[in-house]
Amino acid sequence: MLKIDNFKSIIDKYEVVFFDAFGVLKNYKGLLPGIENTFSYIESQKKEYYIVTNDASRSPAQLADSYHRLGLKAVSSERIVSSGMLAKEYLDLKVHDGIVAYLGTENSAHYIDSSGLHTLPVSAINESNIEKVNALVFLDDEGFDWFRDLNLVVNLLRRRPIPAIVANTDYAYPVNKNDVSIAIGGVARMIENIVGREFIRFGKPDSQMFMFAYDLIREYRPISKKEIVMVGDTLYTDILGGNKFGLDTVLVFSGNTLQKDAETSMTTTGIVPTYICESAVVDSGMIF
Amino acid sequence: MLKIDNFKSIIDKYEVVFFDAFGVLKNYKGLLPGIENTFSYIESQKKEYYIVTNDASRSPAQLADSYHRLGLKAVSSERIVSSGMLAKEYLDLKVHDGIVAYLGTENSAHYIDSSGLHTLPVSAINESNIEKVNALVFLDDEGFDWFRDLNLVVNLLRRRPIPAIVANTDYAYPVNKNDVSIAIGGVARMIENIVGREFIRFGKPDSQMFMFAYDLIREYRPISKKEIVMVGDTLYTDILGGNKFGLDTVLVFSGNTLQKDAETSMTTTGIVPTYICESAVVDSGMIF
Amino acid sequence: MLKIDNFKSIIDKYEVVFFDAFGVLKNYKGLLPGIENTFSYIESQKKEYYIVTNDASRSPAQLADSYHRLGLKAVSSERIVSSGMLAKEYLDLKVHDGIVAYLGTENSAHYIDSSGLHTLPVSAINESNIEKVNALVFLDDEGFDWFRDLNLVVNLLRRRPIPAIVANTDYAYPVNKNDVSIAIGGVARMIENIVGREFIRFGKPDSQMFMFAYDLIREYRPISKKEIVMVGDTLYTDILGGNKFGLDTVLVFSGNTLQKDAETSMTTTGIVPTYICESAVVDSGMIF
Amino acid sequence: MLKIDNFKSIIDKYEVVFFDAFGVLKNYKGLLPGIENTFSYIESQKKEYYIVTNDASRSPAQLADSYHRLGLKAVSSERIVSSGMLAKEYLDLKVHDGIVAYLGTENSAHYIDSSGLHTLPVSAINESNIEKVNALVFLDDEGFDWFRDLNLVVNLLRRRPIPAIVANTDYAYPVNKNDVSIAIGGVARMIENIVGREFIRFGKPDSQMFMFAYDLIREYRPISKKEIVMVGDTLYTDILGGNKFGLDTVLVFSGNTLQKDAETSMTTTGIVPTYICESAVVDSGMIF
Structure with missing residues (x-):
């Protein structure tokens, strides 16, 4: 048909x-x-x-590398556009100082880091620095303790009227023939529901x-x-x-x-x- | 005014x-x-x-006890109606055999257990028993590993067309003057979005x-x-x-x-x- | 299978x-x-x-009549439970005086009317009586001018913090082999989105x-x-x-x-x- | 503060x-x-x-005219970007033949018309031409019979897997100090809910x-x-x-x-x- x-x-x-x-x-x-x-x-x-x-888990260079290692030599990093690049552009244009808190691996943060901003994992936010946090970025579903850090994120957003950027809007991704993993976009939607705020979603x-x-x-x-x-x-x-x-x-x-x-x-x-x-x-x- | x-x-x-x-x-x-x-x-x-x-974290008797310990002796367990009791009634009426998988503490499960059903934490579900799982219950936000077990839950629901029961529909609850904790109802909503299914919510x-x-x-x-x-x-x-x-x-x-x-x-x-x-x-x- | x-x-x-x-x-x-x-x-x-x-378009007696006319004599009005009856019960219990404005046919309103409340179609609400309106009921998709009266409803709800009752939660109903009609529940959802309020839905x-x-x-x-x-x-x-x-x-x-x-x-x-x-x-x- | x-x-x-x-x-x-x-x-x-x-109710030239008539001579039509222009660009790029059905005034349709496409109000779609309809556009909240034509739209979308374009995403717009009117974006959301489809929204x-x-x-x-x-x-x-x-x-x-x-x-x-x-x-x- x-x-x-x-x-x-x-x-x-x-x-x-x-x-x-x-x-x-x-x-x-x-x-x-x-x-x-x-x-x-x-x-x-x-x-x-x-x-x-x-995909906001790695930089274009790292993504291109991963294709090369798999055997696809033709892919060049300049030809990769990721939702992580949009998140980085947003931070470059809109966040001028202070701390950018993130959920994700160090690797994903390293990429955002290159904007010259001071990035910290959500777990490193405390009473001494919370007033300096000027943005929150959801980068990757790995690299943090879900129970502890998602609760920290909810309370961070209740305390600070900062933009929350979701660098990957997917809810889930396949990990084998039958199973999927929850993506950071699905996690971010839960937090959005709980705090009742509008997040900035790229992807x-x-x-x-x-x-x-x-x-x-x-x-x-x-x-x-x-x-x-x-x-x-x-x-x-x-x-x-x-x-x-x-x-x-x-x-x-x-x-x-x-x-x-x-x-x-x-x-x-x-x-x-x-x-x-x-x-x-x-x-x-x-x-x- | x-x-x-x-x-x-x-x-x-x-x-x-x-x-x-x-x-x-x-x-x-x-x-x-x-x-x-x-x-x-x-x-x-x-x-x-x-x-x-x-509240589905404890039985009425345990809830009444908690009032007594706080000094309110007047509260009797027969006068407590919890969303957990509705979840238990649902299981009594609708699930006749097999395994009821749950997210929550052992304490919350003990309560459901009294229905005579075989309850298992989600982390104990594997290839050997997944076909016997006939219901999933969201009981409490504690008692399990969020990263591991929420991913298990998503894949359990993709594999088995079973009812998912949310025994507490709240998204968050206060833990001190400023802060809240994510409640199991907020977690359940995330899973519902990801798997695209209708859960049965009590509360x-x-x-x-x-x-x-x-x-x-x-x-x-x-x-x-x-x-x-x-x-x-x-x-x-x-x-x-x-x-x-x-x-x-x-x-x-x-x-x-x-x-x-x-x-x-x-x-x-x-x-x-x-x-x-x-x-x-x-x-x-x-x-x- | x-x-x-x-x-x-x-x-x-x-x-x-x-x-x-x-x-x-x-x-x-x-x-x-x-x-x-x-x-x-x-x-x-x-x-x-x-x-x-x-179904909130008619009373149980009228619904039973319609079965009798179709040839099903066995159906008795006492055996019919409609979402309209729940709306009527709500009004009986919760609205003690003033005007109940409605969207629907005169027939559907006649039924609600029997509560002893003063019912008026939305089109009859104006500056002289708007302050007396104590509830709004969505009864039926017919009996009113959609353009004029749906706009009136939005502004009524912006002016008066009254309960809005949806007596039929369906979005559409079939009218022939291929086609459906928009039900009053679908219309009510639009108004709910526009005014950002929680309606009380029966059905x-x-x-x-x-x-x-x-x-x-x-x-x-x-x-x-x-x-x-x-x-x-x-x-x-x-x-x-x-x-x-x-x-x-x-x-x-x-x-x-x-x-x-x-x-x-x-x-x-x-x-x-x-x-x-x-x-x-x-x-x-x-x-x- | x-x-x-x-x-x-x-x-x-x-x-x-x-x-x-x-x-x-x-x-x-x-x-x-x-x-x-x-x-x-x-x-x-x-x-x-x-x-x-x-705003998709008029062309940039008409919008500029309206400013001139109000006394703001400085506004030029080349400096106006409307959501209607995005809808027109979409039709130019993606719809190559057949009929574009619309909800709105003739004026709003005249603008889309300039794409060289054959536009028809939804009320003019019938058994003889429904198979040629290749797109539906929501342009304006006026110019059609809401009851008749919104029901026609639901059934058109159930019959034809065509893109539905919403040229104004607003839910309501103010008409005087107290009151608003329902915008075509609010109407489109109702239809989207009823037919369970993803519309293409510009604005x-x-x-x-x-x-x-x-x-x-x-x-x-x-x-x-x-x-x-x-x-x-x-x-x-x-x-x-x-x-x-x-x-x-x-x-x-x-x-x-x-x-x-x-x-x-x-x-x-x-x-x-x-x-x-x-x-x-x-x-x-x-x-x-």
Whole structure:
């Protein structure tokens, strides 16, 4: 019933391809087999790509490294746009001094740190420094004691009228074939409900993610939205966000959305991609 | 601007008084000074009382004990109606065999245990017994490892189409003058968002709490809703719930709602009590 | 995959059967063919029934009449419990004087009227009487000018801190094979969002509906929740509400839930009935 | 307690000023007295301005005309960015043929029309053309029969898996000192709830509004976000949206937010502007 398109012929129609990362290029088992062919084809056709990912756990350089270690050498850090970069831009523009408290690993904080701001884990906030805290950032679901530190966060926000920034809006992410882990975006939503405040959330489907990548391209070449296609595995983030920003979109079945559920999901949500493909893998036999 | 009523004269108009516990009879510092006078007055006037509380951490007997230790000897366990009792009734009626997994302390589970069901903490659920789990109960915010066990809960609910029962719908509770702790109801809401399921929630403002107490009275005497007044410190739970059930209601300022905010809160929420009092304490000089 | 039970053998196990109306006893085409056999069987077996319906457009007497005109003579008005009756009880208990403004037909208001309260359509509220309005009731989606009167309602609620009662919590109801109409519950939710207030909602899945019917039975005979079964076509209202109240439940496929979607719906919502049947119709050949 | 800043000295620190329209430049009584001085001052200082408004009822040319008629000659249509323009851009990029159904006045549709698409009011959709409808746009709260056409919209969306675009996300707008009108954004939210679909919403606080204005500037000059300040009367739209986009923000008291409520609102929402001013009016005596 669903018309399945050929991914290679879609690339041919656009100048730039935006990829979601998890569920499109890789999954819990590692790289999607054959995905390197897609990058070879993009290069051979003089097309460009960006990876647009809801991930604030590491810097673009660290994210690129992780692809290299998996064997995908083509990915360069300048081509990665993460929700963590938007959080960092926000802090650079809006927080001029004081302490930025965070929930996450030291690694995720190191990245924010580079803004020159003084970052401290939530567990290090106490009566002596709480009045200097000027922002709170939700970075990663690991690196802290949930019971102790989530209770600290609630009381920090009750005491200080500071912005709370959520650097990854996902609620959960897959860790193996059956199971998921709660993402920091799900944790942040709980805190938002409890304190009754509006947090500042970065990540797809919000347009700011796409605008950031779009701006990166326009720094060195003219481009129109009609020349960009967004490839993702999740209707609510990749496809809704891409559509709203005015991009054509491709839904792939290598991640969150299974082929058997796709039609029902599209009908019930009203979120419909421009194209549907098995995956973003270009068959190596098809490249030349 | 607000008309403040005399609590004693309110008692005089009704046959039965329902009290919320936290913020009305006690707070983080202990019993409300003078509250024993209220119970003496109720007894002297041949009125009756029930304590209607969103608390699933202990059995009525344990809750009554805690009042006795604080010095309020008048409270009897048969006069306590807790959201935990509704959870227990649900399990008695609806879960006939298998395992009931829970989040909470052993103490809270011991109470549910008395139903004759096999209870296990979520951390004890594994591949060998997951297929036998027939219900999940959120009892208390303590007694488990949040990071490990909340992730286990998400995956348990993804695997098993079982009812999830929330035995305390509060999002947070005060622990001292400034600070709160996240309650198990707030944690349960996060899990509900992540798994996209409808949980079964017991506790005010839901009518089932009031009905349970109302039924206890009717077992030994006739009563009409017009003869009962509900006393609470929280508009959204005590007053909204009491109003909806058809009871007259008293808002007191000894807990969540401060006198300075009361009028604004009533106007913005549209939740308006029948009476407003400083507290539920009857001045000892006023008793006779 | 789903085990389909025989409805007659379910009746045999209980003393009282609660039926949802729309989608169970009737639909947009009229009575469910053969449903009169079910009532004959219930009578022959000395069982009892109640109809528990989210409907505030007419009184129980008018609702019973409508069944009689359709040819189902067995239905008596004392066996009908509607969300409108809960709204009426609320007004009787909680609103002692002044005006009750309403949205709905004159017919729906006539019913509320019998409380002895002064009812006026929202369109009749003006500067001369607005200060006397002590409650607002959402009764029916017909009988008023949506554009004019919904705007009046928003401003009435901004001016007066009165309770707003929603006498039917449904969002939509079917009018033919393909189409639905917006129900007053959906309209009320819009107004609730706009004014940011908590409305008082009566109707399944709320327990108060079931308690009302349960109390009616207990007026003339002892009964336990284990002896009652709730039959409905909608997981979110009939089955969730029945389960939460502690009743066994039957999902039927003659209304909102189609057999082909049932398993997916149960898995994704976590709302699972005790039994599943094609419909509530007992084959006439099976009665004796 | 709140530090009130001088609006003129704020202008001095930035290159570009973004203004919200309603509650900042004008209100239900007409232009804010003296607001023309602000535009004179901006011009005299070689600063620039944009008006960033959640309004889809008219084109920028018509909106500029309305300012001219009120006596503010300085406003030019190229300096107006409306949520309607984002809706139009979406249709231009994403809907290539077929019918665009709309709710709103002919005037609002005329504007969308200019995209070359075939627009039809929802009331003109019937069995003969429903299969050609490729998008639905919520433009204005006037120009249609709410009862008839909102029911038509629900059934259109149940039949066709098309994008639904909300061109104004506001829930209500003031019409005089006391009263508001329901905006099309509030109506759209009701429909979204009823059909259970994700609509595409354009308007503050969404970043896409700010990005559109930011892009307009960059077409003719370089600019950084640090050189722009957003002025608005509403915390949730103007200030939250401006903050999130990385702009400095000014809250003014000439519209939705009253000075007496400002501190409480900021504390409870956590949305805090960079500056607070009585209004955006620069005293004429202060200009030179």
